[in-house]
């Protein structure tokens with residue numbers, strides 16, 4: 126059983142905007158590909174009773190438990206004892222990777238989907254989880270995986286070649302000192318493997334010029350971001366799930382994606398652009414030869430960003446961008 130005190134910490138980002146765009150109606154079904162603490166799912170379930178369902182997916186077992194707890198506490202709050210069970214049963218929580226979206230949806234006989242949400246990255250609960258090693262603020266084993274499968278950050282840091290590490294830091298973190306950081310990691314690990322977040326931070330500190338060590342943004346931020354994205358294959362998962370999501374939606378259904386950095390947002394933006402066009406032939410082609418048909422209509426040319434008030438209450442939301450499209 127998850128203690129509520131530990132897992133209530135995640136404040137859903139752009140919640141009003143997601144609800145406004147989904148406009149959930151009684152008995153509609155939605156998929157939440159990133160269940161997390163269940164913040165978005167609970168809000169959708171409140172509006173889709175008595176029999177609308179949410180299929181919620183997460184790689185993280187603790188997130189699933191936290192979301193179930195959240196929904197059961199709102200079910201209890203309805204004071205309608207007769208319907209409490211039904212309320213809880215309206216969340217189908219599945220441990221899995223959203224890159225397998227179609228399979229998960231079919232295995233659960235989930236149909237008539239009016240909206241699919243992706244709220245990317247990690248939750249505050251995962252950030253504060255002392256076993257995950259996602260934050261440079263806590264000393265923890267260098268794991269960084271949202272679930273239990275795949276390679277850990279410790280394996281990457283201790284086994285990858287210097288050039289490979291440099292590429293990871295540059296590609297996924299846009300870290301300007303990628304080369305020196307990769308070099309020092311290889312030197313330090315010759316003496317002793319780097320096993321914890323603090324050991325990694327100390328290795329990075331050795332090569333970061335003094336004036337960058339006390340900036341507004343912690344000097345290890347980009348390396349941690351890069352490792353997390355790499356270990357969890359975040360960009361590949363996103364590229365793989367987007368086309369599946371469109372196929373699964375009912376016509377008129379909505380796809381909403383909240384991203385937290387430009388690498389993710391670029392993928393969503395390009396995908397929406399491409400799938401909202403009838404022809405994707407190169408400009409030089411006089412006659413269309415691609416036979417591509419638009420599958421989406423983009424709802425907002427510019428991404429929706431949090432209002433000032435939200436960013437103040439929830440600093441995590443500051444970099445959030447929401448893009449929404451309608452299935453044609």
Ligand SMILES: C[S@@+](CC[C@H](N)C(=O)[O-])C[C@H]1O[C@@H](n2cnc3c(N)ncnc32)[C@H](O)[C@@H]1O
Nearest residue numbers: 137159161162163164165183184222223244271
């Ligand atoms: C930002 S949180 C979602 C928070 C949630 N919307 C809420 O308001 O409580 C992102 C969640 O997605 C999960 N996640 C990230 N990548 C995933 C993937 N490929 N498949 C399934 N879950 C994933 C993380 O474990 C995390 O719990």
